[in-house]
Amino acid sequence: MKQKKNSVQLSMGAREQIAGYLFVAPLMIGLVVLTLIPVLGSLLLSFTSWNFVAGIDAIKFVGLDNFDRLFHDSVFMKSLVNNLIFIITVPITIVLALVLAIIIDKHVYLKDMFKVVYFLPYISSVVAIAMVWQVLFHPSHGPVNNFLISLGIENPPKWLADIDYAMPSLMMIQIWILLGYNIIIFIAGLQGIPKDLYEAADIDGANTWTKFRKITVPCISPTTFFLLVTGIIGTFKIFDLIQVLTQGGPANSTTVIVYELYDTAFNQLKTGYASSMALVLFIICLAITGMQMLAQKKWVNY
Amino acid sequence: MKHINVSKIVWTVIMAAFGMLSLLPFLWMLTTSFKPEADVFNFPIEWIPTKWHLIENYKQVWTGGFLRYYTNSIYITLTTTLINVFVCALAAFGFSKLRFRGRDTMFLLVLALYMVPPQASLVPQFLLFNWLNLIDTHIGLILINSFSIIGAFMLRQFFMGVNNEFMESARMDGAGHFRSFFQIALPLIRPGLATYAILRFIWTWNDYQYPLIFLKSKDLFTIQLGIRLFGDQYGDIYSLMMAGAVSAIVPLLIIFAIGQKQVIEGISLGGVKG
Numbered sequence: 001m002k003q004k005k006n007s008v009q010l011s012m013g014a015r016e017q018i019a020g021y022l023f024v025a026p027l028m029i030g031l032v033v034l035t036l037i038p039v040l041g042s043l044l045l046s047f048t049s050w051n052f053v054a055g056i057d058a059i060k061f062v063g064l065d066n067f068d069r070l071f072h073d074s075v076f077m078k079s080l081v082n083n084l085i086f087i088i089t090v091p092i093t094i095v096l097a098l099v100l101a102i103i104i105d106k107h108v109y110l111k112d113m114f115k116v117v118y119f120l121p122y123i124s125s126v127v128a129i130a131m132v133w134q135v136l137f138h139p140s141h142g143p144v145n146n147f148l149i150s151l152g153i154e155n156p157p158k159w160l161a162d163i164d165y166a167m168p169s170l171m172m173i174q175i176w177i178l179l180g181y182n183i184i185i186f187i188a189g190l191q192g193i194p195k196d197l198y199e200a201a202d203i204d205g206a207n208t209w210t211k212f213r214k215i216t217v218p219c220i221s222p223t224t225f226f227l228l229v230t231g232i233i234g235t236f237k238i239f240d241l242i243q244v245l246t247q248g249g250p251a252n253s254t255t256v257i258v259y260e261l262y263d264t265a266f267n268q269l270k271t272g273y274a275s276s277m278a279l280v281l282f283i284i285c286l287a288i289t290g291m292q293m294l295a296q297k298k299w300v301n302y
Numbered sequence: 303m304k305h306i307n308v309s310k311i312v313w314t315v316i317m318a319a320f321g322m323l324s325l326l327p328f329l330w331m332l333t334t335s336f337k338p339e340a341d342v343f344n345f346p347i348e349w350i351p352t353k354w355h356l357i358e359n360y361k362q363v364w365t366g367g368f369l370r371y372y373t374n375s376i377y378i379t380l381t382t383t384l385i386n387v388f389v390c391a392l393a394a395f396g397f398s399k400l401r402f403r404g405r406d407t408m409f410l411l412v413l414a415l416y417m418v419p420p421q422a423s424l425v426p427q428f429l430l431f432n433w434l435n436l437i438d439t440h441i442g443l444i445l446i447n448s449f450s451i452i453g454a455f456m457l458r459q460f461f462m463g464v465n466n467e468f469m470e471s472a473r474m475d476g477a478g479h480f481r482s483f484f485q486i487a488l489p490l491i492r493p494g495l496a497t498y499a500i501l502r503f504i505w506t507w508n509d510y511q512y513p514l515i516f517l518k519s520k521d522l523f524t525i526q527l528g529i530r531l532f533g534d535q536y537g538d539i540y541s542l543m544m545a546g547a548v549s550a551i552v553p554l555l556i557i558f559a560i561g562q563k564q565v566i567e568g569i570s571l572g573g574v575k576g
Contacts, residue, residue: 013401019479020402027393028408030449034427035415041426052429100317107313115566116558117321120328123558123565125508127526128547131533132331135540138343143330146345176324181569188570237419240510244530258421265425266515275425282422289417 039282045275052271059272066276076277079248079255082167083236086256089171089178090231094224096175097182102216104183105190115187119180126177130244133173134160163253166246170254173241178234182227189223190216229292233285257281335359335544342540359545363532368549370521371528376553378440378524379506382447386506387499390453395483397454398461399469416451421511428515438518446512453498456571460494461487497568500561504554525550 046067049060070076104114121129136144137159148156157165193216201211217224239258242248248255248263257277265274329349334342338355341348396402397409427446428437436442464487472482488495510526517523523531529546536542558565 016400016479017402020396020400020405023396023400023479023483024393024405024408026389027412027449027454030389031412031415031451033430034446034449035418035423036411038423038426038430039418041429042422045425052432100320103313103317107310108317109310109314112562114317114321116562118324119566119569120325123504123508123554124328124551125510125526125529125554127508127510127529128331128550129327131529131543131547132327135334135342135543136327136330141343141345143343143345143347146343146347150345176327179324184566184569233419237421239421243510243514244533261421261424262511262515265428271425271429278422278425281419285419285422286417 042275042278042282045272046279048272048275049270050272051269053269062272066273067280069273070276070280075252075255076257076260078252079257079260080280082254083238083256085167086171086174086235086238087232089174090228090235093175093178093182093231094227097179097227098186098220098224100179101183101186101190102212105187115180115184117180118183121177122180126240127244129177130173130241133169134245137169160245161250163250166250166254170241170245173245174235174238177241178231182231185223185227186220189220193219225292225296229288233288236281236284236288257284331544331547334541335548337541339539339541355541359541360549363542363545363549366532366535367520367523368525368528368532368546371523371525372549374440374522375507375525375528378443379503382444382506383499383502385444385448386450386453386502387457387495389449390498391457391488391495392483393454394457394461395487398458399464399466399487400479412451412454416455424511424515431516437516438522440522443512443516443524446516447506447509450502453502456498456568457491457494459571460491464490493564496561497564500557500564501568503557504565507554 047061047063049062049065050058100118104111108114136142139145139158139161142159144159145156159165159169197215197219198211201215206214236256237258238256239262242254242256242259243262246254248259258281261274261277261281264270264277330347333347333349333351336354336356336359337348337351338353338358341351341353397405397412431437431442431446434442436445468486468490469482472486473479477485508526509524510530513524513527514530517527520531529543529550532546533543536546
């Protein structure tokens with residue numbers, strides 16, 4: 001009797017074993033074929049000089065030459081610097097979003113409507129939005145400059161067409177797109193803060209600013225940290241906006257790593273060289289994730 | 303029963319003004335798409351057009367290939383979403399409700415792959431699909447977007463909320479794992495599935511990078527490539543460009559209006575961006 005029960009359990013275990021593999025197989029196969037192998041491929045190709053159109057026989061192994069070239073490539077270095085500049089949008093978005101989230105969460109009627117209003121740019125297609133901004137920022141007769149001229153500003157900037165203003169314009173659009181996402185995440189975080197903390201502070205006679213500094217900011221820090229890290233990684237992946245609006249111009253003033261990668265791989269057909277850019281991008285994202293793991297304990301006080 | 307709160311009204315008005323500012327680009331896009339080209343840059347801005355060109359503008363956009371782009375986008379987005387959600391649900395169930403050797407190692411691998419930025423694998427992905435003759439096909443584009451880690455993570459969270467005893471009792475009744483997946487677990491996480499499916503729909507609809515690299519023929523173009531192409535062709539005719547932009551955004555607004563709650567909840571779960 002006892003033995004029979006054992007054998008039944010065993011076969012159930014074996015069945016669960018097989019079922020388990022079958023359930024995860026489609027995703028695992030997909031990820032191995034479409035992510036793992038390609039990443040390893042990028043790694044290998046980054047040590048070669050190759051134009052894929054020329055066929056597999058044309059692959060030439062060049063060691064670390066690509067990386068040597070990368071760091072002497074002024075356009076690529078410019079793209080790295082621009083990516084670093086783009087990081088500034090992350091804290092700006094976070095601060096704005098936190099303030100707006102607090103107001104929306106506690107101090108307004110029609111809360112859900114406000115969430116939707118700010119969230120709209122985030123769900124809309126970047127291509128469509130970019131085209132709208134392109135016209136809004138039109139240097140000679142766009143509504144933005146028309147407005148500035150009507151205020152008495154005689155030579156308004158040329159925005160996306162201006163070497164000095166193209167980056168700030170893109171950054172502004174980026175903040176506008178991501179603001180709603182940050183607000184939604186913050187509101188979710190705010191709702192997780194225990195109400196009695198505020199009640200206790202009220203009893204102690206704390207004012208709004210003190211409550212904000214001593215309760216809200218520390219309690220929301222895991223959310224802030226999450227938005228900071230994902231936001232920074234996100235800025236390194238920025239592509240659509242650049243591709244549609246400036247294509248890296250004017251004069252490479254707005255080029256970013258992913259745009260360079262795309263241009264090198266698919267317009268200039270330098271497969272090997274583009275792969276070395278992919279590897280740099282990968283290492284940067286890995287480093288940010290690594291720093292996140294290290295910093296998490298220090299920064300996040302909960 | 304609530305008494306009227308003056309400060310709340312003041313904040314609501316201030317926030318409405320600020321929200322209006324955020325909406326202005328959308329409003330401008332909409333009114334411009336209704337105007338004849340000559341009135342586009344009139345200043346002060348005519349928020350309600352003095353002359354209407356609505357039918358002419360949209361007719362020109364839609365006869366200029368948009369119908370094709372639309373059908374392509376709808377087909378690609380629906381198919382991708384369906385496959386993606388199914389693959390993710392299967393894996394999520396496996397990782398949360400079944401015990402098998404190597405499960406934790408595999409999950410660790412998935413976590414590690416999550417850190418790979420998609421662009422780091424873009425070139426070899428292109429080479430692989432090129433080799434398989436899947437470049438410039440819809441199947442290729444659907445395939446590349448069918449596997450997503452974020453979906454597996456999200457649905458796993460939902461499955462973990464399903465009571466194990468529920469599943470056990472089904473198994474005692476002799477239901478196999480596949481039956482308990484389809485008949486018990488999946489129906490129980492229907493809200494979660496809806497949330498993820500809507501997000502996946504939005505992300506796929508808006509995807510620009512993969513179509514840009516994978517599709518070459520105009521008649522295969524998605525709506526995103528379509529408006530871009532349209533912008534190149536009619537770059538100086540802003541009223542038409544805006545009618546194109548409106549057309550690309552409207553389906554999203556409809557989906558968002560239907561699934562607003564799910565989208566916001568899904569995003570609130572944190573860490574969600576495909």
